[in-house]
Amino acid sequence: MKQINFNQLHNRSCSSRYALSTFVIIFLLAMLTGYQSRASHAAGADLTYQWLSGNTYRVTGTLYRDCHGIAAPATITVNVKSTSCNANQNFTLSQISPTGQEITFPCVSAVTQCSNPNSEILGYQQYVYRGDITLPSPGNCADWVFSYSVVARNCAITTMTQPSPCNPQTSVTPIYVEATLNNLNFAGNNSPTFSNYPVAIICQNQSFTYNHGGLETDGDLLTYELIDCKTSATGTVPYISPFSGTNPITSLPAVSINSTTGDIAMNAQNLEVGIAAVRIKEFRNGILIGSVIRDIEFYIQNCSPNILPTATGINGTNNFSATVCPNTPLSFFINSDDQNAGQNVTMTWNNGIPSASFVVSVAAHPTATFSWTPTTGDARIAPYTFTVTVRDDNCSNNGFQIYSYSIYVPF
Secondary structure (H helix, E strand, O other), X not given: OOOOOOOOOOOOOOOOOOOOOOOOOOOOOEOOOOOOOOXXXXXXXXXXXEEEEOOEEEEEEEEEEEOOOOOOOOEEEXXXXXXXXXXXEEEEEEEOOOOOXXXXXEOOOOOOOOOOOOOOOOOEEEEEEEEEEEOOOOOOOOOEEXXXXXXXXXXXXXXXXXXXXXXXXXXXXXXXXXXXXXXXXXOOOOOOEEOOOOOOEEEOOOOEEEOOOEEOOOOOEEEEEEEOOEOOOXXXXXXXXXXXXXXXXXXXXXXXXXXXXXXXXXOEOOOOEEEEEEEEEEEEOOEEEEEEEEEEEEEEEOOOOOOOOEEOOHHHOOOOEEEOOXXXXXXXXXXXXXXXXXXXXXXXXXXXOOOOEEEEOOOOOOEXXXXXXXXXXXXXXXXXXXXXXXXXXXXXXXOEEEEEEEEEOOO
């Protein structure tokens, strides 16, 4: 599959249409927990917050569990601190119901390790922890850090130093994630959230790009960067050279990230399991007001002879971006395809623009129609981004990719 690289040109005039572009193919895995058991299960993590009122925030931690590891904890511990305000307090988040669902997608006749520990098919579950937190006194500070860690990362990882032998019951390398907040100057802020499942299985020698499906309810501008995975606020995992957060797997070309859209592009060359973290920063009027870190895992396997399904850009082109003036209707179609004879494709989107519509035809290789008429109040500098997932019905694991589309509504 052809890998497309895009340079981004942003013309803010309503009279022009142009192409910022983001080709997204998929995948990987991310998440968390705060349980201090010395055993392995964590394949990734993240931590987000939602403003409720005053200095009270709804904090959500999500763990993606490798089903080959130990059970997920019933609670996690989130630390909230501000150096400038000399504040530091721990809070307990509990699992919400329902949680613990499997998020890997084998075919109907296949059973993963989530159902049968002896299965050779990988399995991953999502566990969500949530609680309402009132920031400790004095409440309004410019450098709040929400964080938690869990021991430990799973034994599948091949790009960092592991205990020898690595036992799922004794592995000790922590996974750590955090989110930051400045509510001294920017009260009532909400962190970015994620709408796409990260999944741990990707295909060797097939180009792909993963997108988290980041959502920003406040309309702030988001930027993305790859960083080393963390074991604590100041510590990083012991990568084996030449691997690092920015070089998480053996890829040709090298792994790259689009700082505007968050697309992570790669073409994995070896059968290996790598880890990285993505820091998403949010800016308002050019000022950094918060960030989140999402920890992710790349599990590369030989998918042959399956070929990943694909989706086009806007109106069947390689263009994944459009500009539309307020109060002007925008409509375009997106085609899907699959080179494997007899395979069916499903298309879904992440509802990244809630006031828009996304209608999918009924066909083996469906077409989707996106329609939206933005209002004057929708005009902003930051793009509106939504993602489309195409998934085949390959057995034992479905093949899938995620593509991102950016819509600009200038003033």
